[in-house]
Amino acid sequence: MxxxxxxxxxxxxxxxxxxxxxxxxxxxxxxxxxxTLNTSGQTNLAIFNSVMHIGADPALIGFISRPDxxxxxxxxxxxxxxxxxxxxxxxxxxxxxxxxxxxxxxEQSEFDAVGLTAEYKNDFQAPFxxxxxxxxxxTLREIIPVKINNTLLVVGEITDLxxxxxIWDADQGIFDFEKAGTIAGSSLDGYHATQLIRRxxxxxx
Amino acid sequence: MxxxxxxxxxxxxxxxxxxxxxxxxxxxxxxxxxxTLNTSGQTNLAIFNSVMHIGADPALIGFISRPDxxxxxxxxxxxxxxxxxxxxxxxxxxxxxxxxxxxxxxEQSEFDAVGLTAEYKNDFQAPFxxxxxxxxxxTLREIIPVKINNTLLVVGEITDLxxxxxIWDADQGIFDFEKAGTIAGSSLDGYHATQLIRRxxxxxx
Numbered sequence: 001m002x003x004x005x006x007x008x009x010x011x012x013x014x015x016x017x018x019x020x021x022x023x024x025x026x027x028x029x030x031x032x033x034x035x036t037l038n039t040s041g042q043t044n045l046a047i048f049n050s051v052m053h054i055g056a057d058p059a060l061i062g063f064i065s066r067p068d069x070x071x072x073x074x075x076x077x078x079x080x081x082x083x084x085x086x087x088x089x090x091x092x093x094x095x096x097x098x099x100x101x102x103x104x105x106x107e108q109s110e111f112d113a114v115g116l117t118a119e120y121k122n123d124f125q126a127p128f129x130x131x132x133x134x135x136x137x138x139t140l141r142e143i144i145p146v147k148i149n150n151t152l153l154v155v156g157e158i159t160d161l162x163x164x165x166x167i168w169d170a171d172q173g174i175f176d177f178e179k180a181g182t183i184a185g186s187s188l189d190g191y192h193a194t195q196l197i198r199r200x201x202x203x204x205x
Numbered sequence: 206m207x208x209x210x211x212x213x214x215x216x217x218x219x220x221x222x223x224x225x226x227x228x229x230x231x232x233x234x235x236x237x238x239x240x241t242l243n244t245s246g247q248t249n250l251a252i253f254n255s256v257m258h259i260g261a262d263p264a265l266i267g268f269i270s271r272p273d274x275x276x277x278x279x280x281x282x283x284x285x286x287x288x289x290x291x292x293x294x295x296x297x298x299x300x301x302x303x304x305x306x307x308x309x310x311x312e313q314s315e316f317d318a319v320g321l322t323a324e325y326k327n328d329f330q331a332p333f334x335x336x337x338x339x340x341x342x343x344t345l346r347e348i349i350p351v352k353i354n355n356t357l358l359v360v361g362e363i364t365d366l367x368x369x370x371x372i373w374d375a376d377q378g379i380f381d382f383e384k385a386g387t388i389a390g391s392s393l394d395g396y397h398a399t400q401l402i403r404r405x406x407x408x409x410x
Contacts, residue, residue: 003373004327005366010264017378022261024380025341025363027293028389028399029258030232052255053234054269055354056227059215062269062351064259088232091402102408113410122209136230141353146267146360148346149260153358155351158230161210168208173222174392175229184233184389184399187379189406192389192399194233197296199394203307205318 024187031089031185033097034063035111035118035127036077043118043127044073045110047097049185051086059158061086061138064151073106078154082140083125087132090181094191096131124160133180135162174199229392236294236390238302239268240316240323240332241282248323248332249278250315252302254390256291264363266291266343269356278311283359287345288330292337295386299396301336329365338385340367379404 010018029049036044054060063086065075078084089097099114111118111127118127119135128135138156145152167180175182177194184192215223234254241249259265268291270280283289294302304319316323316332323332324340333340343361350357372385380387382399389397 001370003366003368003370007264007362007364010363010366011262013378017375018264019261020378021373021380022264022363023258024378024382025264025291025339025366026256026258026266027235027237027387028233028382030234032232050257051231052257052269053228053231054351054356056224057216058354059212059223059227059230060354061231064257064267086230094402095405098405099408102410104410108410134230142351144349144351144358146259146347146349146358148360148362149263149265151259153349153351155353157212157353158215158227159212161208161215161230163208165206165208168226170222173218173225173229174395175226177229177233177391177395177397182232183402184397186382189404190379190382191402191405192382193402194389194397194399197299197388197396197398200300200303200396201394203304205307205309205313 020187029185031097031183033087033089033100033129033132034074035085035087035129036074037081037126038077039080042107043109043111044077045100045116045129046074047089047100054155060141060155061136061158062153062155065154066151078140081125084138084156085126085128086136086138087129088134088180088182090133091183091193092181093131094183121162122160133164133167134175134182225392234390236302236388238292238294238305238334238337239279240290240292240334241279242286242331243282244285247312248314248316249282250305250321250334251279252294252305259360265346265360266341266363267358267360270359271356280359283345286330289343289361290331290333291341291343292334293339293385293387295338296388296398297386298336299388326367327365338369338372339380339387
């Protein structure tokens with residue numbers, strides 16, 4: 001048997017079920033921790049499942065931010081300093097990563113609260129997550145409003161990239177995510193390990 | 206040993222390796238086929254790895270489109286009709302899905318070229334992919350320019366949703382992606398099966 005929901009039927013679902021359903025409709029999601037620092041030196045760390053590729057040249061990454069949500073300290077800090085880090089979540093740290101989504105007070109660093117380590121490298125003005133294997137330093141380039149629901153697409157340019165040599169194939173340019181332990185997310189609460197099925201060649205008609 | 210790349214070093218990589226590297230930096234990606242129809246009745250189908258959750262109420266999904274790339278027929282058709290479908294890629298159809306990324310001529314339907322089936326339901330003005338288990342009908346709401354690299358964030362509202370009952374947990378609202386066979390993507394060429402590690406409860410400080 002199969003189900004057909006119209007938009008009105010989706011809107012009529014119990015709120016928690018509707019949120020879980022709609023959050024799962026796009027498919028699998030990236031899982032990253034965004035690290036920031038405000039001008040008083042206070043660190044913030046928050047998990048995001050909306051980090052996406054925007055372009056390769058210049059190398060751009062985006063994420064969706066809600067102006068008035070739990071991630072507001074992240075957005076405030078990025079606006080204040082213009083810098084932030086994106087750090088891949090792997091299988092040995094996903095519980096700590098998830099815990100950063102709790103609504104901690106501004107003066108509480110999520111690094112301390114969840115037990116992850118802020119790492120400063122080469123004078124970059126935001127903390128990396130020492131436990132992450134793929135660490136990206138970004139410079140803010142554009143904050144783009146999505147009018148229909150007041151969210152924001154935050155776009156940054158990759159300034160610095162750190163990773164252990166053994167997870168990268170220099171010839172092909174690709175990471176071995178299974179070796180890195182990078183995991184995938186679903187809806188708001190699912191954490192998934194992966195297994196490579198296959199890499200496919202550039203398609204021609 | 207570990208590697209540190211600056212933005213200048215990334216820009217200096219051989220082009221194919223740079224593209225593969227930067228495309229893998231955001232982490233795992235959703236894999237969806239977008240189906241469209243132009244006003245002459247010509248169908249188009251293209252794989253996208255940038256479909257993302259934008260909001261639950263109203264239920265919104267976005268994707269990144271390049272104005273002048275292989276996906277241009279998709280964008281043209283969406284602008285023409287205002288309607289499109291998003292269809293999850295599962296493990297038994299990923300090769301056909303990948304093949305839609307070849308540069309077929311406008312008059313060639315990718316449905317026919319790759320061997321997937323256009324399905325029309327309830328007068329919706331775009332074709333669903335019959336082989337997909339999660340099929341979403343969307344109405345265009347907003348096309349938002351990303352100035353820095355001339356890409357576009359295309360945002361649509363979910364109008365219709367179809368799925369087999371056995372992959373959805375109605376109490377919790379979540380899909381069982383492993384049962385659905387939904388897969389995850391990496392960089393431009395990687396196709397990955399998944400295994401649920403765990404679902405985590407809403408986090409509190």
